[in-house]
Amino acid sequence: AQSVSQHNHHVILSEAASLELGCNYSYGGTVNLFWYVQYPGQHLQLLLKYFSGDPLVKGIKGFEAEFIKSKFSFNLRKPSVQWSDTAEYFCAVMTNQAGTALIFGKGTTLSVSS
């Protein structure tokens, strides 16, 4: 069955620290990959996406992610986090088999202290 694994359940960082959140998926075919963010009390918002082309994609608020096909990974990075980045982060994949349904990971809670 297709699935998405997010390795870190809860990450705690100080402001200005670098961030990397892991995401791996299980599907051997073509995938579209997404990172969503949910700030406290708000709805899910798209951070960035990968459909094809350059495997290093840049999103909003200084986030970027790298698609490594051989590792089935799509890790999220940010060089220097801010207190306002405190949120829950979800990795999601869309596959040919799943149609237009997004398959989400369980999410990673990021807490940034000032």
Next chain:
Amino acid sequence: DAGVTQSPTHLIKTRGQQVTLRCSPKSGHDTVSWYQQALGQGPQFIFQYYEEEERQRGNFPDRFSGHQFPNYSSELNVNALLLGDSALYLCASSLQTGTNEKLFFGSGTQLSVL
């Protein structure tokens, strides 16, 4: 421009009851998807509606049903509620001709089954 709106925001029901949740898509969108997000989990795809028909369905029992109206708004119905149905129910809207990169989520309806 209104985003995706869901009602009610919170709901408390007892086991065996039936519930109806409502969603108005973002202006200009014609496709509505529903997701269930249990506590500590990522959203899980329930089904998608387009042109008033269910186009795709996730791994949910027939107790979960839906409807889409000519104005593209949608309802999610759950019959014979179980304790395990307690979750945040998210509605997402998009354009059928799009590639899901323009998927917009509502803030959800928190359903508690006692």
